[in-house]
Amino acid sequence: MIYSKDPIGEVTVLSDSTHIKDKGVGNVLILLIVLQCLDSGELLINDTVKVNELVEKESKGIEAINFKKGEEITLSQLIRLHLCKMSPDTSLLLAKLYREKTKRSAQERLNTFVQEQSLTANCCKNISGRKRRNAPQMYTINDLKIIANEWTKLPKKTFEYITQNECVYNGKLFERKDLKLGTELFPYRISWGNNRITFHAGTIYIILEAKNQYELDKQLLTLMSDQPARKETLDTLIARRGNSTHFDKNELAIVVTGDTYFGEFYSKRRLSRGKWDPLKEKGYEYALENVKFFLEEADFSIINLEAVLVDDLEKSPLLREKRFVLGGQATQTMNTLRTSAVNLVTLATNHIGDYGQEGVHSTLTTLKAHKMPWIGSGFDEEDALCPYRITTQEQDIFIFNGYWFISRHHVDYEMYALGKHLGGNCISEYFLQAIRETKQKYPSSKIIVICHWSQDYKAIQKYQHSTAEELITAGTDLIIGHGSHAIQTVGEILSKNVLYGLGNFVFSSEGEFELHPNSLPYGMVAKLNVLGKHMNATLHFLQEENHRTNYQPQEINSEDFELILSEWGVERIESLGWKIEKGKRTLSKKLW
Template sequence: MRPDTDATKSVLWSAQELQSIMGGQWVGQVPEDLHVTGVNYYAGQVEPGDVVITTEPKTWRSSAYKNTNEIIQTFFDNKHAAVVVAGQLPANYRSDNPVLLVKNTREALDALGEAARNRIRGTVVAITGSAGKSTTKEITRFLLCQQGTTKGSRKNYNHGPGVPLMLAETPPDMRFGVYEFSVDLPNVTEKKASIIRPDIAMITNIHSDHLQFYGTLEKLTDQKCLLFKSLQPEGIVVLNHDATLFDRQLTNAKAANVKNIITFGTHEDADMKIIDYSLHSESSDVRVIFHKQEISFHVNQPGTHSIMNCLGALAAVHAAGGDWIKAAEDIKKAPVLSRHNEKYTVELASGDITLIDDTFSANPASVEAGLAVLGLKKPRKGGRRIAIMGEIKELGDTSAQLHAALAPHVIDAQVNVLFTVGRDLEGLWDALPKTMEGEHSEDPEHIAKAVVKEMHGSDILWVKGSRRSTANLEMILSAIKKTGKNIRKKSLVMNEAQEKRSQSQYKQQQKKRTPPFRTINELHTPSAFEVVFVGDTAFGENYQAQYESYGEENILKARGYDAPLAKVRNMLEEADLVVANLETPLTDLKVSPFAGQKSWVHWGDIKQTPRHLLANNISTVGLANNHMFDFGEEGFYQTLHSLEEAGITYFGGGATIDEAGEAFIAQSQIDGKVFTLAMISMYAGPSRKKDSFKMYASEKDRGLNPISFKRVRNEIKRVRKEYANTFVVLFPHWGPNYKWRSDRQARLAERMLKEGADLILGHGAHMIQEIEKHDNQWLIYSIGNFMFNSKGRYGKLDAPPYSAIAKLRVDTLSGAFHKSLHLYPIVTDNRKTDYQTRFVTEREFKEVVALLSCRYSDSVRFSNDVKCDKEESNEETRFYIKLPL
């Protein structure tokens, strides 16, 4: 169930209704009992049971919409009920799944939204305004949920196609529907208003925003008031009496023959009037009077803007026929939206800092409100208020003046240090005292480095702007968080005194390590859980230093640590969790105790590696592999310490064999049910007797988890006993380099599957190896390299230059968990990629499929057991092989 609705997921549309409303003709096999439980057009967000409306740039009038007509088979693979397509089916489509062919899918969506509105029997509330509309919508939705079945807009689907989409997803028997409504171009706004036809229309406020398109506040106000023209007879308009151009809004309402108006605010003539309020650093208390009744309530967010959002929500509840007094009592439990003054505590070597993420969106009014909240917060002794501001877009010719007008608010907030990003914010500095500390730049990376250098313990950092702007505030936020995680209280570089510390003391500390456990999506119930697994991973500092000594380019120094993964980063960032095989120790030791004994000795930077793993959303690593002990026991200790200080979860290695063999546990709530992923990392290297480097853990000694059937069996039994709905993945490092799987791998794999594993995802060969299906269990011998940054020996050893990224997707179908594994082939031969891991082309994908098919137990059965497809995401084409689990 989508987290935006508080009603049980129900059947919305039948096949006959869809055709009757949207027109066109059904093709394929249309089940008589076709049940549509959702509607969507975003390919990356559709769910089982949805009818998917395809998009394409021309008819949808924006290049932001990709042509999804070409990937309709993907929708059916993911259990979607039906697909609506414009024109004709793609030439390569060969299926009899239900497809509704219409003339124009964009117009068909409007028609479906309009039909949905016609059948809604409850009260429809539409909320617009310059600032606070998403928050006010969400508070109103929450309050009405306490009083009856309610549907609310998902996220902020408030634009042209978003409004009919949200209506189409509303069951007809909802008591309340609460929808966000944005200003579009005039013809779009009016069309959208005629579809939603609200019973209640609210304008939260009018501020300088979108002036690039409308020129003046007056024209912007008139545009927002177009919503009144479609108000239902006897409908109610809710207005903020304190808002700019309130009289103009009132005039527009009367011109639209609106008979019922409720106002709120501090103004003497407001219907719902604030009598008194008190502001605190984290909350507020308010006293209001409405219809001669006085009440007090508590707001769990700071600032006068939060009070006004809540007051508007109470007025909307009353207008919708709800109990506003009960709602006032419930306000203290209202949810806080992400990136709306979202607070973090980040630990630095000099102490904790408070980080406030206020980057959901920005206009001058919301910046002023955010600065006011910053001014309410008092830093601890020695701390400062540091403001980081990104420029505001769509302000038109007055942009520079509007940015400069923020100066008094910066001063009132008692900002000690100011950082600004973006050209139009430069003028702000001319309006500030010359003594103001900080820096301005149009380069967000420069500002990110400056902020990290400036901040210290007890500071309060407030970041404001829109993540959609060129200010790239996401980079700055990430730099602050990652620096905090990676700076330790004591230096990571061991000095002489630290080296003399007894190993027994260190082992005692290590035994207290928290078990590798992670809860995903704690604050909401997602509809799916996606985990990405990648193979052998190392930034390759040892290789690049060697090449540099030969006079060649060191790519890490010349291009930076982010360059090698730039072409696959989007997939990493999309995942709920990314797990990698970290095939290098993190150490600053200069000489390995095995120098001259091992052909290849790896090392990674103790600061840069964790920082850039996290920057690429890699937060969990397996350690059981042949390079983790390249610098012996001391290098292994440094690795564990570095990962722990960075907040990176590790498994497959530890202070004892029990620690090393312990499964990594990740849990996520999916549609209200807890799903548990258990992963066991192990190294199938030489036996203990032949382990000349003493890398395996024991009851008393640190080290890696060696392969052991008994230990695997016992650990699987333990996790299945302790956790419900457990899916067990084994993550072994094994096999010969640059070769297909060995007979030993096959023997080990068959035995481990019998011990109760659900899936084996191996690595270690530096290339993709065979895949096999044993009953309902899948075995992927090797997903190969992910990032190694060595020249490699693919050509010399005649090995295919391919590896794979694996993605486990878990959702629900008919109340049960539905799982699938997607293998995305990648090219990892750095002589071909110039040290940038990339997805395969269509030609290369066909080559990978042919290689795997011919090495499958039955090449004919291969095409039945797996499905080959592609997806479009972030302007990338990703080919994949889908394995049902």
């Protein structure tokens, strides 16, 4: 990621700047040229242009508008569509309109600008900005600094065009979401891919080649604050939150379970259809009856709370936007967790923002009031990063919790903690850096990352593999995942163990496994046995098909275990060092 911050009118050109290869800035520069022509009167906002065959061919692209040959579009529409998508088809159509109305080549105009402003010679060989096989392109942040500064010379009325966020074309709404960090809006911006130029408070912020939209927004906040990304050390955070436990012994059992939700959302559905509902008829503890002993017999137990704790389950801004909005009754949920020997809850999930900022705040204050420790969310971004630390006479263990990045969950649902915005802890560079710092400061410690990731009832995704590799490279010793609601197999990356998916622990949904016959209808409980300086893991399996268990998860039988072994592959499991114990229906392994 490359970034800069300059006062408007006082742009500093760097003497040594990194070249971004195989890409150009044509899609940015063509918009500037068109707005300059609007200002000079060479173009009029109601000018029109017809789609030709060349533009129509670009409709296959991911960001394409899907123009059809012969369609006519106004410059006003085209500017707004270009701001929303910055796609090759809108870039080429802007160039066509420019050529037809001014009788000059748009590419020649761009070439002249490049020469006059002393930009990188080959930064704009293609108006679309993308890679061109027979004309290699490259640019630097200096090129964008100069282009951005030219934008600020436009009259205010013309400059205002870049605040346009939506356009209806052929009955379809194209839009770019407001850039809102905390309570502050940033309307003056140009975004393409994971790049952005932002004009705010007399300053030009440029961020290029970010990994994703979250990293873009995070870096903008950091540049604006003029302060380090984190103000508190992790040690200070842990102490302030009380997120630590010391066991004055050498042997203990830590139990980690999967997705947990007592099912108020599904309860309402069942009752509305006149079906029997376990939550109403049997209460909250009913679902835990057959598996509660896992928590009670452990020295320290962790569950993934996949719900927002609120008093009013109907008060969600996402009720008509998300298919599943998971709210849990605060008092009843907490009373059940407290009487079930739960010691820590993880919160970084795709549901933490289901009830907006109020819902996250309600969840945190409820946990705090009941003296229930949590990780994965917090009262601000730093608080959300705080891990939990467990020490024994011979081991020092840090447990982090994060949710992998999904664009829609950031842009549309605002699920992630960012600055003062409440949400879940995003697995990001900020997250990875915290792991690196912990390992550097405490090199003999062990780091466990509990991840919420994957797609519901699906097999392991490539993105899980790449995310796991990043985490382990940063210093993670063990990854425990959940999020797919079905178990996913074990693995190993760089000699470190990955439990890809624990599946559900207690999750009172409506028999979703029947809709996903390729998924295994089981859950896993990971029992981590600390023995001096070593740790062994034992994996226990649960039957999670609610229609089969009558909403009471229970240990699997031998037939279930054979199915799991068949799906995962006995030879593969054993090659990874796991011991298969058919009598106990478990897998076990020495982790370190």
